[in-house]
Amino acid sequence: MKGAGGKGAARNSVEALRPVDDRKVGKRKAPVDKRQTKKDRKAMKDPNKPKRPPSAFFVFLEEFRAVFKKENPNVKAVSAVGKAAGEKWKSMSPADKEPYEAKAKKLKANYEKQMDIYNGKESAANGEESKSEVHDEEEEGSGEVI
DNA sequence: GACTTGATTGTTTAG
């Protein structure tokens, strides 16, 4: 499961939800071109995009690292700890993950706030909407070649 | 780059 991670397992949450089968959206029938989005991604230039906060697993991993390091001073790389952590993580009960999820949730809340700004709501931070805003959002066009 | 899982984000698609 090398790539497992990121790509396939994530979708898991959606499958569990199963909103409405009537939708039939299920699988997109006509994939235009695999995922041109990827290509566009390259064009996405963010002035200061907020980095993603560590998820529950990462929070647990941080703590696990310290513990694992004590018993295995020789092994520090996440590659090793991650495997052990992942194994244990699956063994842990939802209740045990709760504290970790709670922490992740908190970080997420903070992250969301940054997203508002990243969205271009700098004024939001001020709380006052007045101001001129409107017009030019990010003058990057200048560098864009058309 | 590996190696873990989770989460978030962004485009996609249909109506």
Add this chain to the structure above:
DNA sequence: CTAAACAATCAAGTC
């Protein structure tokens, strides 16, 4: 335009 769904990308820490 909106809602849902999906798809891809990225997050840490050491070697």
